[in-house]
Structures are given as structure tokens and as C-alpha cells.
Amino acid sequence: MEVKKIFLPESELPRQWYNIAADMPTPLEPPLHPGTGQPVGPDDLAPIFPMPLIEQEVSQQQFIDIPEAVLEKYLIWRPTPMYRAFNLEKHLDTPARIYFKNEGVSPAGSHKPNTALAQAYYNKISGTKRITTETGAGQWGSALSMCCCLFGLECKVYMVKVSYQQKPYRRLMMETWGAKCTPSPSSETNAGRKILEKNPDSPGSLGIAISEAVEAAVMDEETKYSLGSVLNHVLLHQTVVGQEAQKQMAQFGDYPDVVIGCAGGGSNFAGMTFPFIRDKINGKQVEILAVEPASCPTMTRGPFAYDFGDTVQMTPLLPMHTLGHSFVPEPIHAGGLRYHGMAPLVSQLILDNLITPMAIPQLETFEAGITFARTEGFISAPETDHAVAALIREALKAKEEGKEKVLLLNWSGHGLVDMAAYEAYLSGKLKNYELPQEEIDRALSDIEPLPKPKQYRK
Amino acid sequence: MKHPVIPPDDRFKIRCRKLGHQVAFSYCRVENQGLPCAKTLDCWHIHFPVASHLKKELTPDQWHRAFVSPGRPKMMTLLDLIEQAKRAKEEGSK
Numbered sequence: 001m002e003v004k005k006i007f008l009p010e011s012e013l014p015r016q017w018y019n020i021a022a023d024m025p026t027p028l029e030p031p032l033h034p035g036t037g038q039p040v041g042p043d044d045l046a047p048i049f050p051m052p053l054i055e056q057e058v059s060q061q062q063f064i065d066i067p068e069a070v071l072e073k074y075l076i077w078r079p080t081p082m083y084r085a086f087n088l089e090k091h092l093d094t095p096a097r098i099y100f101k102n103e104g105v106s107p108a109g110s111h112k113p114n115t116a117l118a119q120a121y122y123n124k125i126s127g128t129k130r131i132t133t134e135t136g137a138g139q140w141g142s143a144l145s146m147c148c149c150l151f152g153l154e155c156k157v158y159m160v161k162v163s164y165q166q167k168p169y170r171r172l173m174m175e176t177w178g179a180k181c182t183p184s185p186s187s188e189t190n191a192g193r194k195i196l197e198k199n200p201d202s203p204g205s206l207g208i209a210i211s212e213a214v215e216a217a218v219m220d221e222e223t224k225y226s227l228g229s230v231l232n233h234v235l236l237h238q239t240v241v242g243q244e245a246q247k248q249m250a251q252f253g254d255y256p257d258v259v260i261g262c263a264g265g266g267s268n269f270a271g272m273t274f275p276f277i278r279d280k281i282n283g284k285q286v287e288i289l290a291v292e293p294a295s296c297p298t299m300t301r302g303p304f305a306y307d308f309g310d311t312v313q314m315t316p317l318l319p320m321h322t323l324g325h326s327f328v329p330e331p332i333h334a335g336g337l338r339y340h341g342m343a344p345l346v347s348q349l350i351l352d353n354l355i356t357p358m359a360i361p362q363l364e365t366f367e368a369g370i371t372f373a374r375t376e377g378f379i380s381a382p383e384t385d386h387a388v389a390a391l392i393r394e395a396l397k398a399k400e401e402g403k404e405k406v407l408l409l410n411w412s413g414h415g416l417v418d419m420a421a422y423e424a425y426l427s428g429k430l431k432n433y434e435l436p437q438e439e440i441d442r443a444l445s446d447i448e449p450l451p452k453p454k455q456y457r458k
Numbered sequence: 459m460k461h462p463v464i465p466p467d468d469r470f471k472i473r474c475r476k477l478g479h480q481v482a483f484s485y486c487r488v489e490n491q492g493l494p495c496a497k498t499l500d501c502w503h504i505h506f507p508v509a510s511h512l513k514k515e516l517t518p519d520q521w522h523r524a525f526v527s528p529g530r531p532k533m534m535t536l537l538d539l540i541e542q543a544k545r546a547k548e549e550g551s552k
Binding site for chain 1: 470471472473474475476477478479480481485488489490491492495531532533534535536537538539540541542543544546547
């Protein structure tokens with residue numbers, strides 16, 4: 001019987017986080033303070049973050065030791081198992097060897113506690129009594145609640161009101177771990193009160209919830225704020241995932257040709273891929289795929305043709321499945337919004353061609369999630385389904401090409417608290433409206449004068 | 459099949475990539491302090507002619523603020539919020 005999964009012994013838990021900032025081909029420029037125009041310094045961030053995290057945010061040290069107290073608590077769920085997806089391989093009839101790292105085994109059900117735990121620890125040793133944060137559906141809020149609880153810190157979560165009303169189970173998880181969860185906008189902060197004065201029925205937003213959480217931290221010296229994505233120190237803490245994966249792949253006797261992660265704020269993606277990108281910088285052949293949502297069904301409705309990569313027509317003509325560069329309303333791509341929510345480290349690595357971005361439409365992600373659940377058993381978080389969908393595309397591509405590719409997926413979390421999304425899919429409520437042919441024709445007329453690639457097809 | 463010219467009602471929901479759960483168009487329409495969420499066009503354009511609909515509803519200035527102004531990096535947003543909160547704290551202590 002072939003080995004299905006590998007559990008590393010606890011002694012193999014990584015002792016250091018990997019800091020890719022030390023190896024970046026194009027170093028990130030320091031952010032400038034919007035008020036002074038000067039590079040952001042520790043004092044600017046000190047009202048909301050403890051100093052050890054600020055130091056990590058700007059660190060150029062390649063490896064940073066993980067404190068013993070964090071290692072001890074990582075052992076609650078780490079090292080996480082890596083699986084060979086035999087059933088999915090068989091179902092897809094692919095020659096690819098598929099592996100996935102299961103980050104859904106943490107108590108909060110995702111990779112998020114990898115940084116929540118570290119942040120709670122550094123706050124604890126810095127004298128913080130209470131941590132504030134914001135959350136939408138509650139994946140981050142629940143992770144931070146659990147980790148604050150493990151280090152004896154109070155946790156205050158401003159949960160977007162529409163999410164608070166729609167996601168009671170995540171809220172109850174937070175409260176079970178002792179956090180105080182408040183629907184945002186609330187009457188507890190100036191930011192919240194201003195919104196409520198204008199609109200007492202405001203459903204809230206992440207922007208409002210962040211304002212409340214930051215304000216609460218600035219107002220009280222014993223309170224700090226915590227963020228679960230985007231920032232450098234958050235991505236740093238996640239690199240335990242990829243370092244464990246490297247050891248597990250070696251035990252399987254394999255090395256990935258393609259590493260895949262979903263990239264929203266970038267943290268699970270970075271956690272898995274940064275150690276492999278280090279290998280790539282040092283000469284290894286490995287493709288890194290960052291998968292994001294797309295709503296435009298270009299692959300199914302558009303021809304394969306040359307098109308501009310953006311609506312301002314600055315990028316070179318690229319052969320692609322397209323509905324024409326003007327199909328997506330101009331501001332979306334012209335404003336650079338596609339990546340604006342992504343971590344700066346990830347964005348820079350895309351620009352340096354070390355990461356390949358990929359967009360997958362919503363329906364395909366749920367189809368992939370169902371396939372994964374019915375073959376490997378695990379029900380993925382909807383975000384994770386994006387990566388699963390990319391994995392399936394790659395596996396089918398390997399089949400078409402007849403190549404025994406090795407594919408590695410970061411299975412970043414389970415979807416057991418997100419079943420409403422699956423219900424919407426299974427009941428057909430997510431079915432897209434059909435695009436009217438006249439709208440497609442109008443968009444395609446824009447690319448009609450452009451040159452056609454050799455393999456042009458309608 | 460013809461596209462509907464008005465937004466789907468609140469029974470029709472799509473997944474919000476910011477919040478991580480299903481939301482109706484009525485939420486996206488006001489998410490940004492009464493203005494549409496910056497991702498509204500991207501998320502909804504396959505479901506109905508959202509750009510035409512919002513162009514009728516928004517003034518050019520509102521459209522610009524909602525969709526054309528570039529998004530700010532998270533660090534900049536945090537620094538702005540810290541400054542705002544510090545000012546509020548100082549005013550509160552006077």
C-alpha cells in the first residue's frame with residue numbers, strides 16, 4: 001500500500017520563520033507616511049503594534065527564530081499533515097502526482113492561527129492586555145480569539161454587522177474562546193458613532209470595522225491592534241507551512257513542478273510558496289500559481305485572440321481567451337485595483353515574474369470544491385476552492401500533455417462553517433445570468449482590428 | 459436571453475471576496491460609506507449591466523470616488539487611521 005499522508009514528528013517543526021524580504025530580487029521600497037512623506041518609522045506604528053512585530057515588519061534578516069512559547073503552542077496543531085490525493089488523481093485520470101497540505105486541522109479550521117499565535121505572543125511579552133481586530137465572515141476573528149485565549153489576552157473583535165447577522169457560528173466560536181464580538185458600526189467608537197448618526201441601519205463594512213479596531217487600540221495604551229493578512233510580518237509567520245511542506249515532499253521522494261495557493265490578502269499563499277520561491281531564486285525549476293477570483297467568463301465565451309492585458313492598452317498584446325479589453329469596465333484594471341488588496345511582497349514577486357497570477361470564476365471554484373470533497377473527502381473553504389480549481393486545471397493540463405507533473409496545493413482551510421455558500425451553489429442560486437450576445441459582439445468588435453495569433457480561433 | 463436592466467433583488471446573492479460570505483447587490487451598492495464598493499463592477503457585471511445602472515445613479519464625482527481613485531495600500535490606510543484616532547484622542551482630552 002502506498003503512503004497516503006505524512007505526519008512530521010513534532011521534532012521536525014520549523015524553528016525559524018523564513019523572511020523573503022532578504023532574498024527579493026527587487027527589494028520593496030519602504031512605505032512613505034502619508035502625512036510627512038518620510039519613510040514610515042517604528043514610532044508611526046507604535047500606537048497599534050508592539051515593537052517586536054514592527055521590527056519584523058521591516059526586517060531584512062533571512063531567518064527569524066520562533067520563540068519557544070510559540071513553538072509549544074504551535075504543537076497543538078502543527079506540524080500539519082500532507083496528503084497524496086490518490087482519489088482525485090484517479091478521478092481526473094491524470095498522470096500528475098497531486099499533494100495537498102492540510103491547514104484545516106488547526107482548532108480554528110484554517111492557516112490563520114499561524115500568525116495569530118505569534119502576534120498574541122509578542123503582544124503578551126510587550127505588556128499588551130487587549131487586542132482588537134476586525135473581521136468579516138469570522139475566519140480571522142476566530143483565529144485571533146483562540147490565540148489570545150491561549151496567551152491570556154483579552155480579544156475584542158469588530159465584526160461587520162451584515163456578517164454578524166449572517167455568520168452566527170463564527171461569532172459563537174469567538175465567544176467560546178472568550179472574545180468580545182461587537183457588530184460594526186458600533187456606538188463604542190467615534191468612527192462607529194459617526195456612521196450610525198448618518199445611517200442607523202448601516203450594514204457596516206470592513207473599512208468601518210478597521211477604523212473602529214484601530215481607534216480602540218490608539219485610545220487605550222494597554223490595547224493593540226492585529227491584522228491577519230497583507231503585512232510583511234503576517235506573511236513571515238505563515239512560512240512554517242512551506243517549510244514543513246518541503247520536508248514532507250522530501251519524505252515522499254518528490255519535488256513540486258507547480259505550487260498552488262489562493263491569494264486574497266496573500267497570507268496562506270505566501271506561507272506555502274515563499275520557501276519554494278527561495279528555491280526558485282536559487283535556481284530550482286518550480287512554477288508558483290497565485291489564484292484569485294474572476295467574474296468574467298472569458299475562457300468559455302471569448303475567442304482565443306490577441307488582446308491588450310489592460311484597458312489602458314499599455315501592456316504588450318497577449319494571446320489569450322478574451323472578450324476584448326473594453327469588456328470589463330475600464331476603471332477596474334486601469335486603476336490597478338486588481339492587486340491593490342494584495343500583500344506588497346506578493347505583488348512585487350508577481351512583477352518580478354516569480355509568481356504567476358491566475359483568475360478563476362466563481363462557479364468553477366465550487367465545482368472544484370465538490371469534486372475535491374467527493375474524492376478526497378475534505379470540504380474546502382470557498383477561498384480554498386479557488387486553489388483547488390487551479391489544481392484541477394493543472395492536473396488536466398498534465399493529462400493533455402501526457403506529463404507526470406508533481407502538483408502541490410495549500411489546502412488552507414475547511415468550509416464547515418461556510419456551508420451556506422455550498423447551499424447557494426448546490427441549489428443553483430449561483431448560476432450566472434447568460435451574457436447577451438450583443439454585449440459580447442460589441443466587446444469583440446474592439447479587438448477585431450488587432451493582429452491574430454497563429455492559433456486564433458473563434 | 460436578455461439581461462435584466464435592474465439589479466437582482468436581495469434574494470439573489472453572490473460571494474463577497476472581502477467579507478467571505480454571500481451578499482446581495484444592495485449591500486455592495488452602499489458598502490463604501492454610501493458609495494458602491496470598489497469591486498462592485500468586477501463582481502456584478504456578469505449578472506446585470508451594473509456599469510450602466512450605476513452611471514445613471516451616481517454623479518461623475520461619485521463614480522470617480524467609487525471606481526477611479528486608486529486603492530490605497532493597507533499600510534497607508536492604517537497610518538491614516540492612526541492619525542485620525544490620535545486627533546480624536548487629543549480632542550477628547552481637551
